[in-house]
Amino acid sequence: MQHIIDRFVSYVTIDTESDPNSNTTPSTKKQFDLANKLVDELKAIGMTEVTIDKNGYVMATLPANVKEKVPVIGFVSHYDTTPDFTGKNVKPQIVKNYDGGDIVLNKKQNIVLSPKYFKDMLLYKGQTLITTDGTTLLGADDKAGITEIVTAMEYLVKHPEIKHGKIRVGFTPDEEIGRGAHHFDVKKFGADWAYTMDGSQIGELEYENFNAAGAKITCRGKSVHPGYAKGKMINSMLIANDFINHLPAGEIPQETKGYEGFFHVTGLSGSIEETTVEMIIRDHNAKKFKERKELIGKIAKKINKKFAKQFGADIVEIEVKDQYYNMKEKVKPVFHIVEIAEEAMKQLGIKPIIKPIRGGTDGCQLSYKGLPCPNIFAGGHNFHGKYEYVPVESMVKATEVIVKIAELTALPNYGLKK
8 A cells, every 4th residue: 555655646746737828738848747757657667668749648558468359448547737726846644544533734724624524534434545735736636547557557567367458558638628638649549448547436437427618708898987987888897797697597516416517607807898708518418518508699699689789799709619528429339348347346345336427537538539438436535626635545446446447358248247
């Protein structure tokens, strides 16, 4: 277990925050610091065909040790961390034999990780937790996944008695800003299917995710001296507020769950003359996803009609871009790849938690690029903030799941009951 802790800490202490405002890949040069370390480490543990391309995509091979023809499988994780919260100078704290009470992350700033608020913590009483020091995120999303993949490959190299087919591993930049699979060379990767190790709670197994789009709403206005503004001024900030108020009440992240979709305002900035609203649109159902995108167009049209005479042109302009789609459509035809992961968990005494992802992973984009790619737990909780933590035992179990999937895939009918 200490080996996994040491490896994980060595990854999270490298700053790999991505930048949505950058047009390069990776979006930040510092992501190469970890990418290059991974290249060296993969070579050191005995992997072959270890490569890194100009965009920071790392790939490697564990050759098959069986003569039979076995499908080539892959495991994928991303090494960037979200720009939502700083990932600079991460100082992990190791809490052994967690007692089920509050964990003081930062005494000076009175930052406490408490099971009264984060009830999932109680699932891990008696285990070893790795937390932040309250000033940064941890980076378990998705450096826990990388730790598990590298550790599993190292284990398989050292234990040739475990029979498996050819295994490919891939590590990507910029997943947190939606670009993790953009330059992923599926043909070069050469796997029949893969798994992203990018889930949360132990047991999670996901093959459904949101259909996703981003929207930019630009509201115009007219600035006039406020003392003489009657009938003349148009305040674009109030137009933006009106637009937001037209969205369905309650269809927001904090009031939805399961398969329920939402509209989420992520940014709002402006002045009297111009205000920009940034928003994401999410829904698992393709028809409802389409209707959500159409709705914001209808809202814009209604406001434009209201101000047509006074403004003389469209006062609201919208730009909508699809980001990714529900991988379910690509995974269901090859559903045995989910069943293999489920069987692996069951054989290891892990209760599978099959549920939709309320978000996306590299896997959803890779699935549409021809690489079906369900998502498996990596163990972390409370991603993207200072309350992030990961139980070490969950990382150990995720590592064992990878090994077991490799083993099952080499068996007749993948070890599944016919």
